[in-house]
Amino acid sequence: MPMKPKRPCSYPGCPNLTDGRFCPKHQKQVNSSYEKYGREKATKKRYGRAWKRIRDKYAAEHPFCELCFDRGIIVPTEEIHHKRPLSEGGTHDRSNLIALCKSCHSQIHAKRGDYWGGRG
Incomplete structure (x- = not known):
């Protein structure tokens, strides 16, 4: 089965190509930022x-x-x-x-x- 072509990372200024939305380096940063700022404290406890x-x-x-x-x-x-x-x-x-x-x-x-x- 043919694969979709890689696309540029969605992180501003990152030229890396990826299969997902972010390259592995920036995916970790985005997840960390979400956990720190985007999620409610009550949800984080659960x-x-x-x-x-x-x-x-x-x-x-x-x-x-x-x-x-x-x-x-x-x-x-x-x-x-x-x-x-x-x-x-x-x-x-x-x-x-x-x-x-x-x-x-x-x-x-x-x-x-x-x-x-x-x-x-």
Whole structure:
């Protein structure tokens, strides 16, 4: 299957070519900046070291997007999603988690109105 051509990093002034939005060097900077300035403090507390361990273990046990896999499509897991959000009383319990690709994860949040002019 042909791959998309690489494109310039979206970080201002960076000439590096990348497959994603940012080159690996700037992706780390952007993530750090988001964690420091973009996320609410209450949210940061819910997604600490314990969540990272739970997420990594769940992703290792579910290597493919569960929604795509049900449709017969094999797509690697990129996100671990809470079926019932923590802000609405959900927990990190395994029964509340689902492994998703970025596309399915975005669709779920778009339907909820979380990203595009809705709740957040």
